[in-house]
Amino acid sequence: xxxxxxxxxxxxxxxxxxxxxxxxxxxxxxxxxxxxxxxxxxxxxxxxxxxxxxxxxxxxxxxxxxxxxxxxxxxxxxxxxxxxxxxxxxxxxxxxxxxxxxxxxxxxxxxxxxxxxxxxxxxxxxxxxxxxxxxxxxxxxxxxxxxxxxxxxxxxxxxxxxxxxxxxxxxxxxxxxxxxxxxxxxxxxxxxxxxxxxxxxxxxxxx
Numbered sequence: 724x725x726x727x728x729x730x731x732x733x734x735x736x737x738x739x740x741x742x743x744x745x746x747x748x749x750x751x752x753x754x755x756x757x758x759x760x761x762x763x764x765x766x767x768x769x770x771x772x773x774x775x776x777x778x779x780x781x782x783x784x785x786x787x788x789x790x791x792x793x794x795x796x797x798x799x800x801x802x803x804x805x806x807x808x809x810x811x812x813x814x815x816x817x818x819x820x821x822x823x824x825x826x827x828x829x830x831x832x833x834x835x836x837x838x839x840x841x842x843x844x845x846x847x848x849x850x851x852x853x854x855x856x857x858x859x860x861x862x863x864x865x866x867x868x869x870x871x872x873x874x875x876x877x878x879x880x881x882x883x884x885x886x887x888x889x890x891x892x893x894x895x896x897x898x899x900x901x902x903x904x905x906x907x908x909x910x911x912x913x914x915x916x917x918x919x920x921x922x923x924x925x926x927x928x929x930x
Contacts, residue, residue, distance in 0.1 A: 740778045742768045747789045752832040755899075756786060756841050783842040790845050794836055794852040797825060802859050811867030812918070818860065819889060819917050823910045826893050834897040837890050853890075857883045864921070873921050885917050892916070 746767035750759035761782050765772045779785040804818045826833035835841070836849070861882035867873040892913050895901045 736778075739768075739770060739774065743770065743775055743778055743785070744788060744792065747785055748793060748832075751786075751789055751793075751835050752829065755831060755835050755839050756845075759786070759789075761785070783844040786842055787844040787848050790836065790841075790848045793832060794848065797822070797836070798852060798855055798859070800825065801856065805859055805863045810872055811863050811870060812872045815860065815863045815867065815921075816914055816918055818863065819885075819914045820910055822856075822889060823893060823913050824906070826897060827906050827909070830897050831899070833893070834899070837897065838894045853883075853886055856886045860885055867921075876921065881921065885920070888917060888920070889913055 743764060747759050747764045750763055750767060761775050762772055764785070765775050768775075775785065779788070801818050801822055804821050805814050807814055807817070809817075826837070836852075841849075861878050864873065864876065864878050864882060868875060868878070892909075896904045896909060
């Protein structure tokens with residue numbers, strides 16, 4: 724007769740997996756991926772190192788899941804801002820500001836999500852979420868263009884360019900060795916740059 728896990732066993736396994744994930748996320752938030760060794764995660768979660776590998780085949784799989792969880796939370800917030808009442812221009816500006824302020828509020832985690840060198844599995848997730856942010860901004864951009872709030876921009880170029888501009892502008896200040904910046908000034912500069920980039924579309928001919 725095949726062994727069948729009881730509901731209590733399934734619940735206990737789920738609780739352990741959640742504790743491992745939460746512990747790993749907490750360690751990454753405080754010290755980046757380097758601080759989240761499997762041994763450190765296990766100790767924080769109160770389990771044996773082998774238990775981590777029973778729930779995650781590798782450290783890369785664990786980190787990828789941590790990345791997904793943290794990134795999805797931030798993406799959901801930005802999407803919610805994009806769905807609020809108001810003009811597309813205002814919603815887009817609030818989306819840029821929300822993205823930047825939340826990153827600067829949780830600097831170490833934001834740096835891990837945006838730029839810290841990591842396993843290729845994390846890089847794959849990073850690319851997937853960059854595309855998700857692109858799509859979120861593209862949706863609001865198209866609404867703004869339809870409403871006459873923006874010129875007829877090439878959204879397929881503008882949306883990923885905005886995501887890239889915000890990320891690059893934040894990497895330096897978020898880096899553990901980055902130069903300190905006034906948060907309000909930095910956020911205002913990022914939002915201003917992004918919104919100004921949408922004020923008109925200029926076409927440049929090849930020389």
